[in-house]
Amino acid sequence: MERVISIPKPTLERLPLYYRRLLQWREEKVSIVSSADIGKNLGIDSAQVRRDLTYFGAVGRPGIGYKVEELISYLGELLGINNVNEAIIVGVGNLGRAICSYPGFAPYGLSIVAFFDIDPQIVGTKIRGHEVFHVNDLIHIVKRLKIQIGIITVPAREAQKVADQMVAGGIRAIWNFAPTRLHVPEEVIIRSEDLAVGLATLSHYLVREDLSERAEGLDRGISGS
Amino acid sequence: MERVISIPKPTLERLPLYYRRLLQWREEKVSIVSSADIGKNLGIDSAQVRRDLTYFGAVGRPGIGYKVEELISYLGELLGINNVNEAIIVGVGNLGRAICSYPGFAPYGLSIVAFFDIDPQIVGTKIRGHEVFHVNDLIHIVKRLKIQIGIITVPAREAQKVADQMVAGGIRAIWNFAPTRLHVPEEVIIRSEDLAVGLATLSHYLVREDLSERAEGLDRGISGS
DNA sequence: TAGTATTCGTGATAATTTTCACAAATGCTA
DNA sequence: TAGCATTTGTGAAAATTATCACGAATACTA
Numbered sequence A, B: 001m002e003r004v005i006s007i008p009k010p011t012l013e014r015l016p017l018y019y020r021r022l023l024q025w026r027e028e029k030v031s032i033v034s035s036a037d038i039g040k041n042l043g044i045d046s047a048q049v050r051r052d053l054t055y056f057g058a059v060g061r062p063g064i065g066y067k068v069e070e071l072i073s074y075l076g077e078l079l080g081i082n083n084v085n086e087a088i089i090v091g092v093g094n095l096g097r098a099i100c101s102y103p104g105f106a107p108y109g110l111s112i113v114a115f116f117d118i119d120p121q122i123v124g125t126k127i128r129g130h131e132v133f134h135v136n137d138l139i140h141i142v143k144r145l146k147i148q149i150g151i152i153t154v155p156a157r158e159a160q161k162v163a164d165q166m167v168a169g170g171i172r173a174i175w176n177f178a179p180t181r182l183h184v185p186e187e188v189i190i191r192s193e194d195l196a197v198g199l200a201t202l203s204h205y206l207v208r209e210d211l212s213e214r215a216e217g218l219d220r221g222i223s224g225s
Numbered sequence C: 001t002a003g004t005a006t007t008c009g010t011g012a013t014a015a016t017t018t019t020c021a022c023a024a025a026t027g028c029t030a
Numbered sequence D: 001t002a003g004c005a006t007t008t009g010t011g012a013a014a015a016t017t018a019t020c021a022c023g024a025a026t027a028c029t030a
Helices: A009-027 A035-042 A046-055 A068-079 A094-101 A103-108 A135-145 A156-169 A195-208 B009-027 B035-042 B046-055 B068-079 B094-101 B103-108 B135-145 B156-169 B195-208
Strands: A085-090 A110-117 A130-134 A149-152 A173-176 A189-192 B085-090 B110-117 B130-134 B149-152 B173-176 B189-192
Touching: A009 A035, A009 A046, A009 A068, A009 A103, A009 B195, A035 A046, A068 B195, A085 A094, A085 A135, A094 A110, A094 B094, A103 B195, A110 A135, A130 A135, A135 A156, A149 A156, A149 B195, A156 A173, A173 B195, A189 B195, A195 B009, A195 B068, A195 B103, A195 B149, A195 B173, A195 B189, B009 B035, B009 B046, B009 B068, B009 B103, B035 B046, B085 B094, B085 B135, B094 B110, B110 B135, B130 B135, B135 B156, B149 B156, B156 B173
Parallel strands: A085 A110, A085 A149, A110 A130, A149 A173, A173 A189, B085 B110, B085 B149, B110 B130, B149 B173, B173 B189
Antiparallel strands: none
């Protein structure tokens, strides 16, 4: 139905796993890897790896494998990492702070350029050298800095209001950590991280552990090895 | 190949969404909902909702719908929520603290009963009324309290070591927030939350936004509405 | 150069998940 | 009770994703 070939969602989710492992290999001066190497390392079928890589436009050489440097470059392009992403974050509680300092982002070029909160105790203080602004200034600042990504780490009941303001400021992608569903115009992209999903599936499997059956799945999912 | 009918993974991921919304309905004194109601609210096809609910063992009445209270009870059972889950958390940085205070868990009966860290500055201090222990005491305490769930919020390079200790202490399920792949015995369940996956997919879609094609997906995924 | 061992790329197949569509069940109204 | 409007539960079809399996490309060795 679609003429544009889109990357399957599961493939997209594996992409960061590939990327992170490749960075490690580069660090270790490994210059070429095979789909089997990648697969064994990440617990993914090697045919799956090859299929994924072709989506990314990567080209390997039979009998040899893929050039690490080249793959990194391809994936980086696909992830929009090669150009820095500027973001703002609203809600500077523990979760907000945690996200700011999450080391996993380092390779992804995400740069948080402004912090917002509503708590007068927090507004005006500094975090990692940046002043925390009041949410009321959000629209203005976002417009001025032409920010594209907004991160929401406020309580669920505030989240929609914050999202509305982000949209009003022209933000095009929202990363939502509040456990609630947000309504935004169609052109705005939303990704919700729902920690309860993780907890729920874990505890479900725990409940079921007496049954021998267990799902496979990997980093995003449950695994038994 | 499996005789045991297992719940599809995507269904499992939707389960907490159902659960949370149902709690809201109960709060609002709504006693009966139809699959269409649920679907419209969560952006899931109503047939999908019905299919999912049958996996959960729920039974609705044609022409009427499902009893909210009954569904909550079924889902709660499936999630192991009805009996409290005790967990420990290792790594009391921002992320660890954020998880402890994440409001989304409230309905899930997760109870964090001990905190661990390696930083002497933190060990011995109190968090939410609980003393923070040194990681060296982990095995002992976990064994003694018979804890089943361990949460890892330490830097990636420490994560494997922590996982090993958890396993040694008899923990059966690990929720890993460190951006690395853990190796554990087959009987231990692992779920890794990789925040970079979220960031990566978000920024990917941002890069692609000029293409009209866009994935659908909902709370766990990207959506344009 | 010929032979062997790798490894990619991909058509075909299998497995999984979603959606369609409709019979059957239920309540409501008159 | 009969007729109508809902809504479930589920076979069957469609769509999506994962795996198999093999020809072709490449490097290496003798």
